[in-house]
Amino acid sequence: MVIMTRTCEPDTRDTDVRVAVSTVIFSVRRDAHDEPVLSLPLVRRTRDPFEGRWALPGGWLDAQESLDAAASRTLAETTGLTPSYLEQLYAFGVVDRSPTRVVSIVYWALLRSDEVDAQVAAHARQDDAPENVEWFDATDLPALAFDHNEIVEYTLWRLRNKVGYSRIAHGLLPDEFTLADLREVTETILGRRLDPANFRRQVDTSDTLIPTERFRTGSHRPARLYRYNRDVELAERGPLTSRL
Amino acid sequence: MVIMTRTCEPDTRDTDVRVAVSTVIFSVRRDAHDEPVLSLPLVRRTRDPFEGRWALPGGWLDAQESLDAAASRTLAETTGLTPSYLEQLYAFGVVDRSPTRVVSIVYWALLRSDEVDAQVAAHARQDDAPENVEWFDATDLPALAFDHNEIVEYTLWRLRNKVGYSRIAHGLLPDEFTLADLREVTETILGRRLDPANFRRQVDTSDTLIPTERFRTGSHRPARLYRYNRDVELAERGPLTSRL
DNA sequence: ACAAAAGTGTTGAGAATACACCCATGG
DNA sequence: CCATGGGTGTATTCTCAACACTTTTGT
Numbered sequence: 001m002v003i004m005t006r007t008c009e010p011d012t013r014d015t016d017v018r019v020a021v022s023t024v025i026f027s028v029r030r031d032a033h034d035e036p037v038l039s040l041p042l043v044r045r046t047r048d049p050f051e052g053r054w055a056l057p058g059g060w061l062d063a064q065e066s067l068d069a070a071a072s073r074t075l076a077e078t079t080g081l082t083p084s085y086l087e088q089l090y091a092f093g094v095v096d097r098s099p100t101r102v103v104s105i106v107y108w109a110l111l112r113s114d115e116v117d118a119q120v121a122a123h124a125r126q127d128d129a130p131e132n133v134e135w136f137d138a139t140d141l142p143a144l145a146f147d148h149n150e151i152v153e154y155t156l157w158r159l160r161n162k163v164g165y166s167r168i169a170h171g172l173l174p175d176e177f178t179l180a181d182l183r184e185v186t187e188t189i190l191g192r193r194l195d196p197a198n199f200r201r202q203v204d205t206s207d208t209l210i211p212t213e214r215f216r217t218g219s220h221r222p223a224r225l226y227r228y229n230r231d232v233e234l235a236e237r238g239p240l241t242s243r244l
Numbered sequence: 245m246v247i248m249t250r251t252c253e254p255d256t257r258d259t260d261v262r263v264a265v266s267t268v269i270f271s272v273r274r275d276a277h278d279e280p281v282l283s284l285p286l287v288r289r290t291r292d293p294f295e296g297r298w299a300l301p302g303g304w305l306d307a308q309e310s311l312d313a314a315a316s317r318t319l320a321e322t323t324g325l326t327p328s329y330l331e332q333l334y335a336f337g338v339v340d341r342s343p344t345r346v347v348s349i350v351y352w353a354l355l356r357s358d359e360v361d362a363q364v365a366a367h368a369r370q371d372d373a374p375e376n377v378e379w380f381d382a383t384d385l386p387a388l389a390f391d392h393n394e395i396v397e398y399t400l401w402r403l404r405n406k407v408g409y410s411r412i413a414h415g416l417l418p419d420e421f422t423l424a425d426l427r428e429v430t431e432t433i434l435g436r437r438l439d440p441a442n443f444r445r446q447v448d449t450s451d452t453l454i455p456t457e458r459f460r461t462g463s464h465r466p467a468r469l470y471r472y473n474r475d476v477e478l479a480e481r482g483p484l485t486s487r488l
Numbered sequence: 489a490c491a492a493a494a495g496t497g498t499t500g501a502g503a504a505t506a507c508a509c510c511c512a513t514g515g
Numbered sequence: 516c517c518a519t520g521g522g523t524g525t526a527t528t529c530t531c532a533a534c535a536c537t538t539t540t541g542t
Binding site for chain 2: 518519521523524
């Protein structure tokens with residue numbers, strides 16, 4: 001094992017690096033035609049590398065916070081919200097152009113659409129909408145800074161994968177939701193339609209949902225509201241990710 | 245986004261941290277009864293935190309190397325070998341006791357058992373076996389330094405998972421191997437016996453193996469030798485991990 | 489009554505499993 | 516020739532996608 005003493009010099013010669021944390025934040029929002037769109041917030045860069053380009057929200061890791069905490073803080077600073085789901089994605093050791101060495105740790109998160117809507121509405125009322133932050137269609141992004149396009153692509157792949165064997169789509173929904181809600185969100189993530197009958201069977205054989213006695217009454221037959229069963233979390237994830 | 249200037253001070257006040265890379269290195273070795281055992285090399289610590297305890301091999305990230313390269317180097321320094329498979333596992337942001345902040349990035353790797361055997365034999369001949377390095381049964385470890393027990397546990401879970409839907413067991417075998425070899429390695433990873441007939445069907449419907457015209461002649465009917473088909477790699481992994 | 493969504497039942501195709509059976513070789 | 520592992524065939528079970536069908540509401 002290589003052991004180096006921590007020296008104090010202006011140039012980056014030894015093992016000191018800076019750690020950045022970025023987060024791909026997904027939520028399902030409605031477009032002009034009221035269609036659900038898988039969306040993510042981006043930040044416009046205001047300084048040199050890639051100035052003016054859109055980038056993933058992020059920041060530097062503080063000395064006294066954990067990686068997860070840094071991701072949450074980043075997310076709060078950008079959207080003012082707490083994630084309903086947060087998972088580490090990958091660590092990138094860029095050796096590029098930068099004068100100082102940077103290691104970038106990427107997280108991905110889900111936000112409940114109702115909270116996003118409320119927050120955006122509040123900002124609109126108080127006229128304090130954050131500058132340089134905008135929501136984009138995750139499947140139709142402009143050219144981003146750094147390799148952020150690839151990162152989003154990978155995250156999207158991971159999300160689509162995970163929605164198949166795990167039940168995380170509820171992370172985009174309020175506490176209580178109908179199966180149609182859950183199915184619509186899942187369809188938005190996957191980009192294809194699902195059979196309502198089979199979808200119902202899959203979720204209720206997986207024991208991830210608790211039926212309530214409440215119903216949503218709409219223009220047709222009322223739909224039962226469900227609630228997420230938090231006791232399932234441990235089994236389906238790995239030993240480490242369950243720490244979140 | 246928070247931007248901080250890089251200052252030079254003796255204490256860790258700002259965003260500078262050190263990045264360590266550790267690797268869980270798996271190989272299948274034979275015990276005294278010639279039974280295959282999923283094994284990994286550990287290093288005995290020679291300094292203070294957890295002095296004397298066994299730990300995962302690792303080292304500090306150099307300023308000019310990528311994360312993957314650092315993992316490979318670490319692995320070479322410990323075992324003198326190149327991995328047949330290398331994948332990033334997780335980044336840990338320990339905020340503990342340490343005076344300087346450390347972020348630890350953990351990889352896991354597979355080594356071909358024939359190369360390990362050759363290397364160990366060479367060391368034995370030249371009497372230069374590395375000090376403080378020993379192979380352990382991955383399923384029966386002593387109390388390790390830091391949280392390395394949990395990390396190995398998670399890696400083991402990941403490996404067992406992956407051996408189910410992907411075909412990575414070949415990473416533990418020589419270029420040419422019989423289906424019995426591959427099955428034995430898979431059984432060792434999973435810790436349970438598999439049906440030879442069904443195992444055969446599964447691998448040859450997955451198109452990951454190329455049959456050769458060579459056979460291994462033993463005490464019974466000769467078994468056909470197979471070779472791994474490298475063209476499959478791209479499809480089964482995610483966009484990013486395929487960079488390895 | 490009717491349109492439309494909620495919810496149930498049925499069927500068929502393909503994958504996973506268990507296991508019976510034949511093949512080829514060294515002793 | 517026979518014990519043993521290599522290799523094939525087949526029946527059973529299970530999961531999953533497709534879709535017909537019944538139920539319940541608002542209009």
